[in-house]
Amino acid sequence: xxxxxxxxxxxxxxxxxxxxxxxxxxxxxxxxxxxxxxxxxxxxxxxxxxxxxxxxxxxxxxxxxxxxxxxxxxxxxxxxxxxxxxxxxxxxxxxxxxxxxxxxxxxxxxxxxxxxxxxxxxxxxxxxxxxxxxxxxxxxxxxxxxxxxxxxxxxxxxxxxxxxxxxxxxxxxxxxxxxxxxxxxxxxxxxxxxxxxxxxxxxxxxxxxxxxxxxxxxxxxxxxxxxxxxxxxxxxxxxxxxxxxxxxxxxxxxxxxxxxxxxxxxxxxxxxxxxxxxxxxxxxxxxxxxxxxx
Amino acid sequence: xxxxxxxxxxxxxxxxxxxxxxxxxxxxxxxxxxxxxxxxxxxxxxxxxxxxxxxxxxxxxxxxxxxxxxxxxxxxxxxxxxxxxxxxxxxxxxxxxxxxxxxxxxxxxxxxxxxxxxxxxxxxxxxxxxxxxxxxxxxxxxxxxxxxxxxxxxxxxxxxxxxxxxxxxxxxxxxxxxxxxxxxxxxxxxxxxxxxxxxxxxxxxxxxxxxxxxxxxxxxxxxxxxxxxxxxxxxxxxxxxxxxxxxxxxxxxxxxxxxxxxxxxxxxxxxxxxxxxxxxx
Numbered sequence: 351x352x353x354x355x356x357x358x359x360x361x362x363x364x365x366x367x368x369x370x371x372x373x374x375x376x377x378x379x380x381x382x383x384x385x386x387x388x389x390x391x392x393x394x395x396x397x398x399x400x401x402x403x404x405x406x407x408x409x410x411x412x413x414x415x416x417x418x419x420x421x422x423x424x425x426x427x428x429x430x431x432x433x434x435x436x437x438x439x440x441x442x443x444x445x446x447x448x449x450x451x452x453x454x455x456x457x458x459x460x461x462x463x464x465x466x467x468x469x470x471x472x473x474x475x476x477x478x479x480x481x482x483x484x485x486x487x488x489x490x491x492x493x494x495x496x497x498x499x500x501x502x503x504x505x506x507x508x509x510x511x512x513x514x515x516x517x518x519x520x521x522x523x524x525x526x527x528x529x530x531x532x533x534x535x536x537x538x539x540x541x542x543x544x545x546x547x548x549x550x551x552x553x554x555x556x557x558x559x560x561x562x563x564x565x566x567x568x569x570x571x572x573x574x575x576x577x578x579x580x581x582x583x584x585x586x587x588x589x590x591x592x593x594x595x596x597x598x599x600x601x602x603x604x605x606x607x608x609x610x611x612x613x614x615x616x617x618x619x620x621x622x623x624x625x626x627x628x629x630x631x632x633x634x635x636x637x638x639x640x641x642x643x644x
Numbered sequence: 645x646x647x648x649x650x651x652x653x654x655x656x657x658x659x660x661x662x663x664x665x666x667x668x669x670x671x672x673x674x675x676x677x678x679x680x681x682x683x684x685x686x687x688x689x690x691x692x693x694x695x696x697x698x699x700x701x702x703x704x705x706x707x708x709x710x711x712x713x714x715x716x717x718x719x720x721x722x723x724x725x726x727x728x729x730x731x732x733x734x735x736x737x738x739x740x741x742x743x744x745x746x747x748x749x750x751x752x753x754x755x756x757x758x759x760x761x762x763x764x765x766x767x768x769x770x771x772x773x774x775x776x777x778x779x780x781x782x783x784x785x786x787x788x789x790x791x792x793x794x795x796x797x798x799x800x801x802x803x804x805x806x807x808x809x810x811x812x813x814x815x816x817x818x819x820x821x822x823x824x825x826x827x828x829x830x831x832x833x834x835x836x837x838x839x840x841x842x843x844x845x846x847x848x849x850x851x852x853x854x855x856x857x858x859x860x861x862x863x864x865x866x867x868x869x870x871x872x873x874x875x876x877x878x879x880x881x882x883x884x885x886x887x888x889x890x891x892x893x894x895x896x897x898x899x900x901x902x903x904x905x906x907x908x909x910x911x912x913x914x915x916x917x918x919x920x921x922x923x924x925x
Contacts (some may be wrong), residue, residue, distance in 0.1 A: 402818075403818040403819070403820055403821070404788070404789060404790055404816075404817065404818045404821055405788060405789075451816070505684070505685045505686060506685045507685070529816070532815060532816050533815060533816075534685070534845070535683075535684040535685045535845045535885065535886075536684070536845060536847070536885065536886055536887040537684050537885035537886070538684075538685060539845075562816075562817070562818050562819070565890065601818060601819060601820035602818070602819055602820075603819040605890060606848065606889065606890040606891045606894075606912050607890055607891065607894050607912075609912035609916075610891060610894065610912045610915045610916050610919070613912060613913065613916030614916050614919060614920060617916070617920050619919075619920065619923060628890060628893050628894050628897060629897070631894055632894055632897035632898055632901065635894075635898060635919055636898060636901045636903070638923060639898070639903050639919075639922060639923065642922070642923050
């Protein structure tokens with residue numbers, strides 16, 4: 351029964367895509383199918399990474415998650431509400447926030463705290479509550495100390511954290527990050543990734559992370575891989591990245607340490623487990639080397 | 645080819661808003677070299693590229709191009725025009741002509757080449773960036789992001805610069821796009837330009853593609869040298885808010901655990917080989 355969700359599903363599922371197809375039309379009316387029959391459930395509280403090469407449809411899909419786009423065919427439900435229900439658009443956009451690639455395009459005010467307050471002012475939130483919410487939001491991204499700083503004096507990573515605070519202040523249940531670290535240096539990338547992880551673990555915010563960095567995707571609890579508008583893989587990071595050939599054929603990478611382990615396996619070395627992080631990989635190889643020495 | 649001697653640069657110099665961007669920078673690029681420039685945001689990388697290409701004039705210090713001090717010239721940009729090509733970050737945002745070929749011809753045209761020469765140079769540049777003739781008459785706005793970036797790079801390469809400088813050429817590209825871009829730079833080097841300098845936030849890219857690395861920190865040169873020399877100093881890099889390639893970190897951890905590896909290891913293939921040899925050796 352399309353369009354109707356049972357109650358338990360509504361409690362568990364943050365975002366549900368049902369046979370979603372999306373066609374972009376150019377000036378001549380020629381259509382290009384960007385999303386092709388997507389079926390996807392994103393559970394509340396989960397941390398899902400979406401991978402895919404440029405043009406695979408990742409960003410188009412993300413724009414369906416807060417009704418910036420509505421599907422050409424099929425349905426998208428946010429908290430059980432269809433994104434086609436125009437009267438509910440306001441609720442949908444409050445429950446799903448978005449953070450984009452370039453922090454400079456997302457910052458509007460002249461100080462950090464004013465910027466975070468911007469959305470709340472537009473909602474007409476009372477002054478005291480606004481102050482409280484801005485404070486909590488800035489503390490949660492570790493930027494409260496810099497609340498009076500003009501944004502142009504911040505580093506890229508700091509600006510991106512301010513942009514995230516602006517979204518948190520709206521108290522969303524879910525945040526969609528569209529390549530939030532693409533323009534940052536390694537330190538900024540690390541700061542933003544730690545913030546995202548914290549939002550998910552400590553505040554229970556559902557996270558959808560679109561990224562080109564495999565090491566970031568490895569931090570999610572689920573990885574969805576897209577290619578030509580379809581979902582081609584959907585599993586835990588360990589399972590997805592263990593398929594090195596498949597991932598490479600899709601124009602993606604696996605984390606470099608996973609590649610090392612895979613090369614060793616090919617040479618006949620017996621390493622078990624899903625090796626995604628430097629630490630666990632070093633430990634496994636350490637054990638092998640010590641065994642060999644004895 | 646390019647030599648920077650004691651270069652200092654301050655934005656809004658002699659005003660209350662003065663911001664020091666470069667402090668006593670000495671750096672030189674020789675013919676045939678590929679340099680990767682790394683450093684955290686605000687470390688002076690982009691200012692450095694603009695000094696090298698003559699867009700900014702140093703507050704003090706010298707910029708020598710083939711031994712000639714360009715800071716003495718009235719218009720350093722004019723002297724370096726066509727000799728040092730700079731590709732900005734997200735260069736695809738700067739395409740403006742109605743067709744790909746016209747956009748690429750824009751640079752050579754301004755250098756005073758005839759239409760035929762411009763077309764010849766543009767076509768050669770297109771071939772080297774991997775765009776075939778069918779792209780010539782397309783609008784730069786109806787091609788993909790990766791293709792746009794290649795058109796923008798071709799526009800600079802068509803001027804046959806001796807030194808090609810690129811500011812974060814792989815930002816926003818997927819792994820395949822990134823590999824293609826570096827392959828393309830490899831094709832260009834030696835044909836249309838002699839040396840390449842690129843700014844990057846990706847240590848893996850630098851490890852794979854550069855032969856030499858310049859590390860900037862707070863407007864100063866923190867260290868420079870061959871890729872191996874620089875990535876050996878992982879503690880120094882980490883203190884500067886940078887990283888070493890993940891594989892190098894893996895080997896560093898194994899070294900901490902008491903295993904010996906002779907050289908710095910940067911790629912997955914080398915690491916697997918070295919570990920395998922220890923296991924079997």
